[in-house]
Amino acid sequence: NAGVTQTPKFQVLKTGQSMTLQCAQDMNHNSMYWYRQDPGMGLRLIYYSASEGTTDKGEVPNGYNVSRLNKREFSLRLESAAPSQTSVYFCASSEPRYEQYFGPGTRLTVT
Amino acid sequence: GENVEQHPSTLSVQEGDSAVIKCTYSDSASNYFPWYKQELGKRPQLIIDIRSNVGEKKDQRIAVTLNKTAKHFSLHITETQPEDSAVYFCAASIFSGGYNKLIFGAGTRLAVHP
Numbered sequence: 721n722a723g724v725t726q727t728p729k730f731q732v733l734k735t736g737q738s739m740t741l742q743c744a745q746d747m748n749h750n751s752m753y754w755y756r757q758d759p760g761m762g763l764r765l766i767y768y769s770a771s772e773g774t775t776d777k778g779e780v781p782n783g784y785n786v787s788r789l790n791k792r793e794f795s796l797r798l799e800s801a802a803p804s805q806t807s808v809y810f811c812a813s814s815e816p817r818y819e820q821y822f823g824p825g826t827r828l829t830v831t
Numbered sequence: 832g833e834n835v836e837q838h839p840s841t842l843s844v845q846e847g848d849s850a851v852i853k854c855t856y857s858d859s860a861s862n863y864f865p866w867y868k869q870e871l872g873k874r875p876q877l878i879i880d881i882r883s884n885v886g887e888k889k890d891q892r893i894a895v896t897l898n899k900t901a902k903h904f905s906l907h908i909t910e911t912q913p914e915d916s917a918v919y920f921c922a923a924s925i926f927s928g929g930y931n932k933l934i935f936g937a938g939t940r941l942a943v944h945p
Contacts (some may be wrong), residue, residue: 770930
């Protein structure tokens with residue numbers, strides 16, 4: 721039982737490049753989430769998916785898109801990366817009314 | 832929208848002392864308040880949570896208290912140990928429509944000195 725997994729672990733992009741961060745969970749959770757973590761700012765919700773087939777914006781959605789591919793997988797796409805998107809990205813999953821389980825994170829640097 | 836403020840941003844204690852971290856939230860409809868611990872380079876992990884129908888919850892050396900009237904909640908760690916050193920985050924959310932949209936505080940870096 722791997723829990724929540726994320727790929728890649730590290731990534732360096734140039735400004736304007738695109739990439740997709742992958743997230744998968746094997747806990748049969750309905751809800752999945754993408755956060756970014758910046759120094760001194762805690763975790764901020766980018767997008768979430770309450771269930772398969774639905775997605776919604778969180779606090780900081782600009783510059784990102786998401787896809788809930790199936791119940792297990794929830795991807796985050798940066799279409800045109802900017803230095804302001806340098807951050808650590810965490811994916812999480814949960815059942816309604818229960819704790820969120822986080823993945824190991826992806827450290828992204830945009831130069 | 833919901834806003835969560837967390838204090839202090841850093842906390843230094845001697846091993847064996849108690850540590851208290853406080854959070855306030857803005858949305859009176861919030862009904863779920865978890866606390867996460869994050870060690871350096873690791874993922875956040877839940878250490879304790881409380882729902883709005885409960886005023887206090889304990890788990891060994893960790894306790895959380897909630898004051899709904901004042902809209903604040905606190906984490907209490909007793910008999911601190913060096914392995915308690917980490918960043919602690921509070922969060923608040925409203926269970927709604929089958930999902931749980933957490934709003935996090937900025938974090939408290941706790942250092943426990945032997």
